[in-house]
Amino acid sequence: MVQPYWNGEVYQNYPSVVDPDYAAHFWAEAYPVLQRVKAKYDPNNLFTFAQQVVGDAGAGPLPDGLPPSVLTGVNG
Numbered sequence: 340m341v342q343p344y345w346n347g348e349v350y351q352n353y354p355s356v357v358d359p360d361y362a363a364h365f366w367a368e369a370y371p372v373l374q375r376v377k378a379k380y381d382p383n384n385l386f387t388f389a390q391q392v393v394g395d396a397g398a399g400p401l402p403d404g405l406p407p408s409v410l411t412g413v414n415g
Contacts, residue, residue: 361390371395372405 355361362370370392378394 356389358390362392365390366392 358364366373373392374395377392378396381394384394
């Protein structure tokens with residue numbers, strides 16, 4: 340019944356451990372940026388969760404318009 344109104348994303352406060360594509364549903368196009376932030380600030384993966392952002396410094400191009408404080412050290 341809700342399918343026609345669903346944009347494919349879900350609210351992060353209600354995770355479902357059976358959702359195989361949680362990254363796309365939770366964060367959509369923001370996920371590559373979050374992966375780089377995770378790689379920068381948690382390189383040893385200290386903070387873990389079943390549906391966490393998986394750090395990846397090479398997760399594709401970053402979108403334009405990010406704050407310089409986020410970009411510092413991420414691309415180099």
